[in-house]
Amino acid sequence: MTKRILTLALAVLMTAVLFIGGGQSALAAENGSTGDADLTVGIAADLDSSLDPHVSSSSAGTREVLFNIYEGLLKPDTEGNLVPAVAEDYTVNDTADEYTFTLREGVRFHDGSEVTVGDVVYSLTRAAGLDTGEPLMATLANVAAVEAADDHTVVVTLSAPDVEFPAYMTAAIIPEGSDPADGIIGTGPFKYVSRSPQENIVVERFDDYWGEKAKCAKVTFKVIEDGQTMVMSLRSGAIDLAAHLEASQVAELSDLTVLEGSMNLVQALYLNNARAPFDSQLVRMALCYAIDKQAVIDLAGDGHGFPVGSSMYPAFGKYFDEELTDYYQPDTDKALELLAQEGYDRAHPLEFTIIVPSNYTPHVDAAQVIVNLLDQLGGVVKAQIQQVEWAAWYSDVYQGRDFEATVCGMDASTLTGSAMLGRFVSDNAKNFIGFSDAGYDEAYKAAMELGGLDENLVDLFGTCQQILTQQAANVYIQDLADFVVMQPNVEGYRFYPLYVMDLAGVSKTA
C-alpha cells in the first residue's frame, strides 16, 4: 500500500517537474547520463538564406554552424592542421597540380546511405562549377577535373599548381544528385532537423557517424541578436552556451564558465589607398604612429585582444610575423611631422570619415577610441564616425569601395596564407582598399607558383606582410578576443584557429 502511494506520489512529482521545467531539462535529469542531454546554444545572427555548403561561404556565422553538419574530404583540427575526414588519406604529385584522395570505408550520409566515389565527384564538380563553368566556391576556381580512379579513389587535377590546395578540400561532400535546397544531408557528427527563421536551428546527433560520436543528443541553436538578451539568457539558464561574447558582457557572467580564445580575424582601420587623403603613404604612416593599438585594446576591449601589425593573425602560426606588430611605435610627434610634410596643420586639418557597420560593437567601440586618439593631435586630424547598417556597409564600402576609412575585421575561410593575403593583390576583386604595389603582387605570385617548398612559402608570405606594414596599407590593430561562456554543467568546448563552433565534443551533465 505504502509502495503504491509512494509510486503515485513520485509519478505526480515527476509530472510536476516535467511541467515546470518545460520538459527538456527534466528529461535530461531523469536519464542522468551525459549522452542524452539537449544543448541550447545562443547564436548572434540567423543563418544565411540557403544552407547550401557550397554557396554559403559568405557569412562566418553560417559556416560555424554548418561545420557540425557537413564535412569535406579533409577537415581542420584544433591546431589548424588538416586531418582526414571523408577521405582516409591523400597524396600529391611533384608538381603540386594533381591530388589523389583515398576514401574512408564506411562513412555514411545522414540518410543512411554510404558515401561513394560518385558522391565525392558530384560534390566537388558541383562546388567547382565544372559543369556550369561558374565555380560555386571561389576557392575551387583552380580545379580542372575531378575523376574517380576506382571505387575508393578520387583524383583532382588543377589548372595551376597550388601547394595550399588541401585546405580547400574541406568543401562539403553531399549525396550524388542532391540539392541542399531540398534537404540538408551531410556526413558530420550532427544531422539537420529543422529551422525556423529568426528563431532556431535544431540538429540531432548522427548515431552512424564514422568518428567520435557527439556527446549531446540534440543541439538547438537559438537566434539571439541582442547582446544584452544573450547575457540575460545565459544568466537565467535559457541557453547553455554562447560564443563570441565581448569583455563587457562577460563581466556580468562571472559565476559561469568563461573561456577566452581569439576571433581569428584582423581588426584594423582599413584605409582606402586609392583615394585622397589616404593615397599618400605619409598620411597613412602618420595614422599608424598616432594610433596606439594597445590603447584601443585596453579601452575598447578591456585589455583583451592580441595586437597585430599586418594582415595575419597569430593562429596562423608559422605564417604570422610577430616582429611587425611593433613596427610603428606610438609617437605623436612623428605623426605630426609626417602630416606637416603633407601640408596638414591646425589651419588645414586632415578631415575624414570612418564608416563602421553598426551591428559590430567591437568595431564601433574601436572606432570611437581611434577618434579620441586622433583628437589628441591637437586638432590637426579631424575624424568622424558614421555608423551604417551591415547591408549598406557591404554594398557601399566593401563592394562599392566608396569610403575613406572603415573599422572592420577580415577573417580567413581556410587556413591558407592566400585567404588573408590574396585580397591585397592589385587586381583582386576583394581588394576593397585599392592597395596596389608591384613588389607585393610579385611576391604573392611567386608564392602561388611554388611547387611545394614550404620554407619559401613562409618567406614569400612574410614579404607580403612586411610590404603591407611598411607601406602602412592599413592601421592594423588586433585579433579580437573571443569569449565562450557556458553553464557550469557544460564542458568540452574547443577553440579552432578558424571561425568554427565545434559542438561534437561538448557535453552537459544534469
Added chain:
Amino acid sequence: MRYVLKKTGVLVVTLLLISLLAFLAFQIVPGDPTTKLLGNDYTPERAAALRHAMGLDRNVLVRYWDWLTGFVTGDMGDSYSYGMSVEKVMEGKGAVTAGLSLMAWLLVIAISIPLGITLARWQGGRLDRVFVAMNQVFMAIPPFFLGMLFTYVFGLVLKLFVPGGFVSWRESFWGFLGYLIFPALAIAIPKAAMVTKLLRSNILNEMDRDYVRTAYSRGNSRWGVIRGHVLRNAILPVVTFVAMTLADIVAGSIIVEQVFALPGLGRLLIASIGNRDYPVVQCIVVIIAFIVVFMNYLADVITQTIDPRIRLG
C-alpha cells in the same frame, strides 16, 4: 450603412497606398538582396544574373502589381533570405505577436477601466493621491525598460519565469501564455496609466456639467450619477483611445519581443529589413497597417454606436 460602406472604401484605399509606399521605400534605401545572398561570391555579373532570375530587374510597378495580385489570391510569395514561402517563414510567429498584443491590450482594459472609475469615484482619496503622484512615472516609463526590469526582478531574482526561454503554443498552451504575461505587462503598464488618467479626468470634467447637478438634485448618490449618467459621456473618447492603443501595442511588442527574446513577427521584421527581404517585410507591414487602420475604423463605428449624436463622415 452608407457611412460604413464609405469607411470601408477608405480602409481599402489606405491599405493599398501603404503597401505601395512600403514597396517603393525599398527602391530608395541602399542595399540590395543579392548582396547578402551572394556574400563573398559577389560579382556584378552574378548579381545581375540573380536579379534577373528573381525578377528584380523588371519595372517597379510591374513587380508591385505581381505582388498585389498574388497577395490578394493568398500567395504571399517566397522569402529571399530563407528559401521558403513567406507563409512558412511567418508560421508560428504571428501567433506570438498576436497573443502578446492581445494580452497586453486586454490587460490595459482590465486595469484602466475599473481603476479610472474607482479613482474618480473617490477623488482625493488615498488611492487617488498615490495614483496622481505616480502616474507620470508609469506613463513615461518605456516598455523595453520595464521589460528589462521585469526580467531582472521576476526572472533572475524571483525566478518566476526563465528569461530568454519560450515554449510554442503547440507544445504547451498554458506555458505559452505564461511566457507572455510579463512581456504583456511591460507593454500594458504605460498604456494603462494613460487610459486611466484619461478616463479619470474625463469623468471629473463631466462631473462639473449642469446635467450632473440636476441628477444630484434628484437625489442620486455620487456613484449613481457616475454610473447612470456621466460614464456614458466620459467613456467615449476613451473607447477611441483604447482602440488606437492596440496599434501602438503591436508596434511596442516588436521592441519588447527583443528584450524577452520572443520569436515573434517583430524580430522577423527587423531582420528582414536588414536582409532586404522585401516579400517578408511587405507582408508584415501590410498586416500591421491593417491592424492600425482597422482599429481606427472600428473605433469610429463603435463611437457612433455608443453616441448617436455623433454623425461622422
